[in-house]
Amino acid sequence: AVLAVDVGGERAHLGAEDTIIELSVTPNRGDCLSVLGVAREVAALTGASLHVRNASLAETVTAASRFARVEVQASDLCPHYAGRVVRAVRVAPSPLWMQARLAMVGLRPISNVVDATNYVMIERGQPLHAFDLHRLRGASITVRRAGSRQRYETLDGQSRELVADDLVIADAEGPVAIAGVMGGADSEIKPDTVDILLESAFFVPETVRRTARRLGLTTESSYRFERGVDPGGTRHALDRVAELIVGHAGGVVAKGVLEARAPGRRARAAIRLRPTRVNALLGT
Numbered sequence: 335a336v337l338a339v340d341v342g343g344e345r346a347h348l349g350a351e352d353t354i355i356e357l358s359v360t361p362n363r364g365d366c367l368s369v370l371g372v373a374r375e376v377a378a379l380t381g382a383s384l385h386v387r388n389a390s391l392a393e394t395v396t397a398a399s400r401f402a403r404v405e406v407q408a409s410d411l412c413p414h415y416a417g418r419v420v421r422a423v424r425v426a427p428s429p430l431w432m433q434a435r436l437a438m439v440g441l442r443p444i445s446n447v448v449d450a451t452n453y454v455m456i457e458r459g460q461p462l463h464a465f466d467l468h469r470l471r472g473a474s475i476t477v478r479r480a481g482s483r484q485r486y487e488t489l490d491g492q493s494r495e496l497v498a499d500d501l502v503i504a505d506a507e508g509p510v511a512i513a514g515v516m517g518g519a520d521s522e523i524k525p526d527t528v529d530i531l532l533e534s535a536f537f538v539p540e541t542v543r544r545t546a547r548r549l550g551l552t553t554e555s556s557y558r559f560e561r562g563v564d565p566g567g568t569r570h571a572l573d574r575v576a577e578l579i580v581g582h583a584g585g586v587v588a589k590g591v592l593e594a595r596a597p598g599r600r601a602r603a604a605i606r607l608r609p610t611r612v613n614a615l616l617g618t
Contacts, residue, residue, distance in 0.1 A: 354438055364561025368459030389573035391580075391587055394421075398588035402467060402531050407478040409596035411501045412513065415477050415535040416568055417592040418576050419467065423447060423585035425527050432582070441554070447523045447530060450578040452554070460534060460563055460571035461555035463503075463511060464579075467529040469521040472506025475531065477513065477594070484509075488516045488551070500545045501537065514542035514559040515551055530579075531592075534572035536565045 357366065365371045370386065377384040398419040406415050427433070428449035436443050441452050451462040467473060480496040486509050487493050496502065496509065503511035511517040514537040523530065542559040546552055569591065576587050612618075 352435065352438060361561060364558060365459065365564065367558050367561065368456060370458050389570070389577040391573055391577055393589040394586050396588055398590045398592050401529070401588060402470070402473045402475065402592060404475040404592040404594055405477070406594040406596070407476060408501055409594075411479075411538050411541045412477045413536055413538070413596040414565060414568055415475075415533070415594045416572050417475065417534070418532045418572055419529065419588040419592070420532065420576055420579055420585045421467075421529045421588060423528060423530060423579060423583040425523060425525050425583065429582055445523060445525075446583040447527070447579055450575050450582065451532075453578065454571050454575040455554065455558070458567055458571045458574065459558060460567050461514065461558050462571060462575050463517050463533040463555075464523050465510065465517070465521045465531045465533065466523055466527045467531045468527075470505045470510065470531065474506050475510075475533070475592075476504045477535070478502065478504055480509065486512070487519050488512065489519055489522055490516070491519065494549050494551070497548075499541075501541050503533070512545060512549075512551075513537050515546050515549070515556045516553055530585075532572060532575055532579075534568045534575070536563060536568055 355372070357372065359366050366375055374384055376382060398417075401419045401421070402417065404415055404417050406412050425445050425447055428443055428446040432446075432449055432453055433443040436449060436452055436456070439456055441456070443449050447464050451464050455461050465475075478501075480498055480500040480502050482498055484496050485493050486496050486502075494512075496512070501513040502509040503513055505521070509518065510521040511533075513535075537559050539560050539562050542556050546556040546560065572591065579585065580587060
């Protein structure tokens with residue numbers, strides 16, 4: 335028999351019987367905190383073919399850099415940050431099939447924009463965030479350390495104290511999100527949101543873990559970042575969520591990706607592996 339594992343399908347509707355699989359994932363297997371991760375594991379165990387559909391985007395001729403800019407000042411804590419600008423969206427409820435699938439995994443549907451970020455997080459394991467572009471002062475994003483003790487109101491309406499070494503996402507005037515943990519109330523997606531800036535980044539697990547534990551704040555995003563997300567999946571997830579948003583909230587995608595990478599990043603090394611030696615060591 336030929337088994338194929340498909341990731342990225344959206345042909346679902348209320349009344350269809352989706353299968354729910356409950357997994358207990360150990361801390362070292364953060365790669366299995368997504369449909370793609372589990373599908374990859376199943377393919378490896380069974381010899382099945384893994385099919386991952388790439389996003390298909392139509393960009394406008396106007397560059398994203400015309401509308402926003404991104405900068406990373408703490409590249410030791412955020413080696414890669416990428417953003418896309420999507421303009422003229424219409425915030426409304428997401429499709430019923432998406433709401434149903436999010437509810438199945440314990441996530442509360444919010445809107446077509448926010449739900450798309452959560453859907454792709456579950457699908458691909460990459461946490462994402464959407465900012466209201468017009469609520470970002472200076473239309474800019476800077477990834478930096480907080481720099482001093484300060485109070486900050488998160489999306490849940492709670493005022494939390496940041497310390498100097500906390501990694502934050504800031505606009506021209508101050509923090510708009512705690513990196514890898516939770517966004518802020520000032521720049522959240524609201525019913526009147528029109529233009530958005532999408533964030534997809536790789537944050538060093540230790541910095542997210544330290545901040546989340548000190549604040550006593552565990553989120554779906556921090557849970558994944560703490561265990562390590564795939565550094566190579568940042569851009570794929572960004573394109574995927576932009577595709578979903580345009581498909582279900584309308585709008586157009588500005589040309590290009592706003593991107594910042596740590597200097598001198600080395601390519602992945604090739605590692606020789608002898609399965610017979612592994613089996614000898616494991617006794618398998």
